[in-house]
Amino acid sequence: MPALAVFVAFGVIPLAGVLFLSFTSWDGLGDIQLSGLTSWQAVLGDPGLLHALWVTLLVMAASWAVQTPASILIGVFLAGRQRYRALLAVLYFIPLLLSSAAIAIAYKALLDPNFGLGAGLHIGLLTQDWLGEPVLAFSVVIFAVSWQFIPFHSLIYQGGVRQIPRSMYEAAELDGAGRVRRFFSITLPQLKYTIITSSTLMVVGSLTFFDLIFVLTAGGPGDATRVLALDMYKRGFQANLMGPASAIAVILVLVGLALALLLRRLGGGDAGASQMEGA
Amino acid sequence: MESTTPSRRTFLSLSLGIPLGAALAACGTSGPTPAGGGGGAGGSGGSKATYWYLSVQPQEGVRARAVERFNKANPNGQITGTALQNDAYKTKIKTAIGAGQAPTIIWGWGGGTLRTYVQAGQVEDLTSWFDQNAAVKDRLFPSSFGAATIDGKIYAMPAETMQPIVLYYNKKIFDKVGVQPPESWGDIMALVPKFNAAGIAPFSLGGQSRWTNMMWLEFLFDRIGGPEVFQAVFDAKKDAWSHPAALEALTKLQDLVKADGFIKGFSSITADSNADQALLYTGKAAMMLHGGWTYGSMSTDGGDFVSGGHLGYMNFPPVEGGKGDPSNTVGNPGQYLSISSKATAEQKEIAKKFFATAVLNDEDVKEWAGTGAVPIVNGADSAFAGSKDADFLKFVYGVASNAKSFAQSWDQALSPTAAEVLLDNIAKLFQLSITPQQFVSNMNAVIGS
Numbered sequence: 180m181p182a183l184a185v186f187v188a189f190g191v192i193p194l195a196g197v198l199f200l201s202f203t204s205w206d207g208l209g210d211i212q213l214s215g216l217t218s219w220q221a222v223l224g225d226p227g228l229l230h231a232l233w234v235t236l237l238v239m240a241a242s243w244a245v246q247t248p249a250s251i252l253i254g255v256f257l258a259g260r261q262r263y264r265a266l267l268a269v270l271y272f273i274p275l276l277l278s279s280a281a282i283a284i285a286y287k288a289l290l291d292p293n294f295g296l297g298a299g300l301h302i303g304l305l306t307q308d309w310l311g312e313p314v315l316a317f318s319v320v321i322f323a324v325s326w327q328f329i330p331f332h333s334l335i336y337q338g339g340v341r342q343i344p345r346s347m348y349e350a351a352e353l354d355g356a357g358r359v360r361r362f363f364s365i366t367l368p369q370l371k372y373t374i375i376t377s378s379t380l381m382v383v384g385s386l387t388f389f390d391l392i393f394v395l396t397a398g399g400p401g402d403a404t405r406v407l408a409l410d411m412y413k414r415g416f417q418a419n420l421m422g423p424a425s426a427i428a429v430i431l432v433l434v435g436l437a438l439a440l441l442l443r444r445l446g447g448g449d450a451g452a453s454q455m456e457g458a
Numbered sequence: 459m460e461s462t463t464p465s466r467r468t469f470l471s472l473s474l475g476i477p478l479g480a481a482l483a484a485c486g487t488s489g490p491t492p493a494g495g496g497g498g499a500g501g502s503g504g505s506k507a508t509y510w511y512l513s514v515q516p517q518e519g520v521r522a523r524a525v526e527r528f529n530k531a532n533p534n535g536q537i538t539g540t541a542l543q544n545d546a547y548k549t550k551i552k553t554a555i556g557a558g559q560a561p562t563i564i565w566g567w568g569g570g571t572l573r574t575y576v577q578a579g580q581v582e583d584l585t586s587w588f589d590q591n592a593a594v595k596d597r598l599f600p601s602s603f604g605a606a607t608i609d610g611k612i613y614a615m616p617a618e619t620m621q622p623i624v625l626y627y628n629k630k631i632f633d634k635v636g637v638q639p640p641e642s643w644g645d646i647m648a649l650v651p652k653f654n655a656a657g658i659a660p661f662s663l664g665g666q667s668r669w670t671n672m673m674w675l676e677f678l679f680d681r682i683g684g685p686e687v688f689q690a691v692f693d694a695k696k697d698a699w700s701h702p703a704a705l706e707a708l709t710k711l712q713d714l715v716k717a718d719g720f721i722k723g724f725s726s727i728t729a730d731s732n733a734d735q736a737l738l739y740t741g742k743a744a745m746m747l748h749g750g751w752t753y754g755s756m757s758t759d760g761g762d763f764v765s766g767g768h769l770g771y772m773n774f775p776p777v778e779g780g781k782g783d784p785s786n787t788v789g790n791p792g793q794y795l796s797i798s799s800k801a802t803a804e805q806k807e808i809a810k811k812f813f814a815t816a817v818l819n820d821e822d823v824k825e826w827a828g829t830g831a832v833p834i835v836n837g838a839d840s841a842f843a844g845s846k847d848a849d850f851l852k853f854v855y856g857v858a859s860n861a862k863s864f865a866q867s868w869d870q871a872l873s874p875t876a877a878e879v880l881l882d883n884i885a886k887l888f889q890l891s892i893t894p895q896q897f898v899s900n901m902n903a904v905i906g907s
Contacts, residue, residue: 206578206874207552207553291727293733310726399666
């Protein structure tokens, strides 16, 4: 029951508030006035929303595609028992401990075309207008996000790999299966639920990327990296349009729920079931 | 635009602590119950007036000392000052006012934001108070009252300093390339290939901040069509952006971008980090259009750049055939102090006394001049004597006092809603991703919003 109370107080009530606000017009200062569907019409009729949704989905897909293979490989590597791997795992975990804002500020400084790493070391290749070209800026965002979160997902995979019964590998070795074959035939299938868990975290988490992008590119250049969460902030707190911003917040919640459900479906109905040896 | 020395908007570095959750939570609060950010500075009850202001030094010190002096002189009517970081302040003051928890004295930039306060009935009408206290009003620059006046009524006390936008240049670079500062738009366009050929960017620009780009349009609109062109937008006249002068200005601006007038990568440089100023004083760029407030930070950070006399400055040159008076300027005509309408009568009295006796009194004027800025007081130039920055201060005073029109920065003059659309479109204009015609129709669509 306390859990339910907490959920209602911090989950349901704010959500209902946002839903209510999306049917009002409010500039954050004066009285809140019901305005029916005008906020929704303004948001849904704005090509900016489709663009932001598209960028959000692109960020989601690209960061998943970069992070998942890398995290699995690193996770499998770290699952070994050697001592140096434990040390590596600790070192490797550091990016996750930094705040996204700090990471963004560091990347911004390093990538500065005039005072950054490339200019400082006189390396022409690094002296790109990293955050000023739409494609480059988008790539930098994906890179920074991956750099930050791969350690976390590697950790999940490391745990997943360690759960795989050793007997399976021993049996495979007796049958003459090589490393690669063992990876694809045992490790990967056995990691199915770990992949689903990690992917759900990645996908739903990428909906809320805000601070990193806000600091790194502010949605620019133009609106090349303007994701939904940033769009919401800009409308709500910079343009004083709380109604449309709340509408976007509702959309974000719906998209997140839909994606989480979809991933659960993909994993089959038994994603919550136990995976003990022999199961 | 405020007078903070290092940058106008440090929002990138400051408002990082407002992630999605907080945003949602803030969306979810409604009505007059205290929301986040009320703090102990309630708007009602108690005999102490409250005052929130920005925290960047040296300005914060000047503000705090004004409060200290006032408190010493008025033991029965104290003011509690609270310093806040720039962007934290912007969010917090809005939340506080929305929640009925505003401080007695609301520090601000006037213009569009003040208008939203007025429309929400949150600030006192000071018109009659200024009529009764003509001496207070007459000391201040008349041009500073424009941004404090909404629909003919005065809702704020102009305070602190004026900050026109200045065309800065690096004298060393001009000597090296062997050219003279521009006297017209044609000169600017002629200088661009010369600097580019010498491997120096003609203009520094912190384009990611967007309002930096806006300063170019403010001047081009004024020089080509006069202040009436933007005034029509401000007055919400239908299709005001379609003025031929506007189209000409937008086209000229894109011509400058296409000619590589701005440093490579300008759209990823922020003004908040002062990287744009660094480009000027390290000689990577020859010129920079920027606020008067950058003078202070360039003298602190630029080594001997300012003290060695290498910094040149001038008003924006005329455009050939343009109608605007070349003495006009744009920028911050002042900063603004309003009184919360939710404060108690007692608190309001304290605030008014503060306005009348402490804001820009002789000591305060001296302190502001000491920060390298010009207080908005008639005859403030007499306080410059002996200052190491006297030349610059005199220049700024001259620009501001000779200007037939001192237009407020567009993003401050417009409502926050319209300003956000404006800044977005300006960024795209500089990216060459929209045409001047598209800019005009996008902006016409939000006139009056």
